[in-house]
Amino acid sequence: MQGFCFSNKFKVAGMVKQRIQLFDIARGLAIFMVISAHTLTIFKGTSISNFLFLGNLAVFFVVSGYFYRPKSLMQIVKTGVNTLLIPYFIAAIGYLLIRGFIGVVFLHHEFITTAKWISLIYANGVLATTPTGYELTAQIGAIWFLPTMFIANIIFQLIMRLSKRWEQRLVILVMFILGVGLAHFGLWPWSFQTALQVQVFYMFGYELAQYVKQHQTLIFTKWWVGWSSFTVWLVSSWFTWYGLNQGRAEHIVLATIAAAASAIAILSFSYFIERHWVWLTKFLAYAGEFSLIILIIHTTDLNLTDMYLQQFMDRQAPGTRLMMYISLTILRIGYATGLTWIILKFRLLRKWLVQRDFPITK
Template sequence: MNDNRIASFDIAKTIALFGVLLGHTLFLGVPQSIVDFFYSFDMPLFFIVSGYFCKRESLSRSFVFKNARGLLIPYIFTSIVIIICMTCRAFFVSDDPAKTAIGWTVAALYGSGDYLPGMPTGVIAIGAIWYLLALFWGKLLLVAANESKYPFLIVLALFVVGVSTADKVWLPLSIQPALCATLFIFVGQVIREAGLLKPGSIHPLIWFCMLMTWLYCGAFFGQLYMVRNLYAHGAMDVIDGCLRILVCHSFRRDCIASDTYCRQAA
């Protein structure tokens, strides 16, 4: 294993990935309450972790190319695989292969993770890889916001615009989910810069309060769907999504500290 990896991030992302998979298994009989609990933090967590590793950079050509190489090329490659697979499937289910290939090509070019009324008629959703597009635009928007005097106000305004326009028009390339995702990427950046994950940075009482708040939000609110910019409970959904990484990391750090203390005492 790479000693430079932070295990708590891997644990948190694993739990979030499990939540994403679980959220698509309602047809197997998984209770809606469990799905809502995981949906309350899984996708925000991915963006927060990405933001934690985002350095403050200028919005340069090299920055755009670097992120395009890391996010857009995988999107294009995965889209091609989807188009090929769905076209091959059409031969076995008596669909029109040409029509299927065109439909999924348009879906890839439009880049929406879900179907919304504001989309053009006939366009289907490309699915889970919308995340790559949203992260690409979100990182660019965050860099632009960081160059302003009040980046928090900028990302907050982007979030409001993203939520308020979702039921009116749905832009291509997951631009509107990116407007909301920028806030979570910014939160991750602030967590790193403020050193909130360093040992002793969060008092145990505060950590307990965060844990209880997160569990409360997950149990009684949830219904956070970033793919649709749907935050049914407003600020509570945002708070729930932001607390997950702090709770997970603080819990693991406290366990490591306790284990170290026991070994030293022995």
């Protein structure tokens, strides 16, 4: 298992497998929260929506920091191209081509416009204004996360080259403040302001790994740690939201603390699931292992159908509408995971989206 060294009692094959599975379960829970947050728009502006958006992405950055290992700049760039940028451009271009085909053949209008290509290059997940004042009238969806993580990984690797821990922490703080400041000027390419802010989550994950290494205990498996983190996450959702794509929040410091707490709560709950709900473990671990493909499928689905589904649901009675939104969430989780399983049966698609050993290797 990458990330850190356990003592001999943690190095046995069974234990290593469990630890990997634990983090896969957490990623599975997080990607399903992404789907839920995007689907349950009936709760937009409420603490339920805040809760989902506070906790659906931070865990990915925390886990990356947890498994940090020094790499050369060329190695981290090559790895990022293979694992993040190639899937991003395959998904984005594929979506535009599909949408363009539907637009021309069935809706009889041109869909692939200049605005759409700009959104692909800019990788904006929301409609927003750039720092230069240009209005982004199209968006690429949830896969904005992939180019942002590519940049964030490189930044964290460079920061961790500093020899002293206090220097690393100071630069992380500066990066966070700078990211918050840049967010007030608009949405930057590849959500650069967010890539700076999430350095806090990388460092949080790294510090967590160092604690585990030093004390030989997974701190987040303790029940009181899980419940305390969950409480911080829950209570914070009553006061703030977190638009991570834009790096904006009503109370940015509170939102950041809550997002970090959500990662601990999700890891703690994942540990509970692994120990007590064996029937759910395999499903969530599979979703976590292939969360990138699920994200791509969800983004394509969201971009193609969400506007029409929302228009339909808004015409329903309030009670019926709520049940329909909940049902749609469950359906989206189910078929995104099911389509992932089907896609992985095709060798070429598996090579493009999972093995990703071209055009460069790690």
